[in-house]
Amino acid sequence: MPNAPDTPRRLTVEPNGPVLIEGPVEIVREDGTTVTSDRFLVAVCTCRRSRAYPWCDTSHRRRTKPPGAGRN
Structure with a gap:
């Protein structure tokens, strides 16, 4: 499923979360x-x-981890 060269895919990196990709997508x-x-x-x-x-x-x-976890 190659991308059309004139239509780039948009990826959004969510802090502490997933990468959002405008579909359709194929992952190897x-x-x-x-x-x-x-x-x-x-x-x-x-x-x-x-x-x-x-x-x-x-x-x-x-x-x-809940806030403050791991603190002594």
């Missing part, structure tokens, strides 16, 4: 397989916590 995984989405906006996981990886399922939100 580490093992060489591909996954595709024809949605108009796709959230790609950057933390690798998603159960639906490479798609973001917001798992990163559930695994954050």
